[in-house]
Amino acid sequence: MYRILRPLSKCRPPSVLYGRRTYAAQPSQSTEYPQALPPDWEESLPSLEDFTQLPRDFGKNQLLETNEEFKRSLRGILRHFPALTYAFAYGSGVFPQSDATASRITHSPHPNPPEAILKWQKGGGKMIDFVLATRFSQHFHSLNLARHRDHYSFLGSLGSAVVSHVQDGYGAGAYFNPYITVNGTMIKYAVVNYDTLLRDLSNWDTLYLAGRLQKPVKILFEEPNIRVANQRNLLSAVRCALLLLPPNFTEKELYSTITGLSYKGDPRMDYGSENPKKIDNIVNHQLRNFRLLYHDLISSLPNVEYQDHQAISKAGWMDDTQLNVRLTQDMDPERRGNIVRRLPKSFREKVYFLYQRKFAIPGREFQEMLEQSKDEDAKGGFKKQVASVFDKRIAGEEDLPDMVAKAVSQTVKWPSTAQSIKGVLTAGPARAWRYLGEKRAKGKE
Structure with a gap:
């Protein structure tokens, strides 16, 4: 019933059907960077059985490279866990968020890690974070409790039904076990339900999981529907960011x-549990990976373009971390209205509600508008979503960036707060207090 799906690189799609179109697999134009996206991919999203149903190289921008030995070490850790459908590693233990820190490491959290992890981390000073997605939460926890009872707090004594209820019923649907040693390596892992992950990537219910995948991560086990949903998530992140940015901006x-x-609305940022420079650190030290993730998506949008075409036409420009290319976007209300219309459904409705209050739209009229919007969403496979009159009206408002930022904060705040509170139960008071203390110490540094 459960299987680990292979990376796309091991599949051989000669000619693949995607929606109502057939795409013949073509030789890659570049061995270094992924190809452009196939046309209308957002409007043709069937349920996929395997990667051969995807166009060749679709979504390979998500498969960021690491050292091969390091990748094997990470996969070796995941072999200790049952019934995985999708998994990725993230955070500073995988992709550095600061300059080499080996000289400052006084104590490694890893008792006896593989040599590959020591080399990759330049001394092995970072706990490694994982997200593990499974199709049936209770089944996963039942098997995992039998193998690793010591990973769980006192909740584990109450059985897999209680553990899965706490996971799925509160916060953002994640169950964290921190300070776990596997293969001599200190890790923290979150268990999430496959459907929860798929929904958040598609609709931005909480942005808790979608937000992690908007930054560089190392995907270790794959599933084709998640790859498609995450591609939409990445494109939605670009669109949302464009609504927050002025006409001219930099990479x-x-x-x-x-x-x-x-991070908007995340209590850890408000109460000093995260480094206030965390965002700058992530971007400055992972610029190449951000380019690999987003360049093709940016190029696919009609309302934004790079200003320095000569710079990005040079071979190897993505490796030039001193380069900070400028971009410009079209601020025409119709074009920006199309961006609003194509935001993830749950998130878009929050923006709509904010403007309902501002415009004092009667409740019945507003509900009719939402119902019409849902009908159009249901037709997404046959008709490209275009801005309605209401979307264009929103797009012409000067306070649109503020309203979008407010909607982001509303989306993030409660799930993140509930997850932080839930961590006391899932990790146990001692480990939760230790984790909070280490986070606050990093913030002070």
């Missing part, structure tokens, strides 16, 4: 805006 400003989405 770093764009990536900082995207990175900051999931």
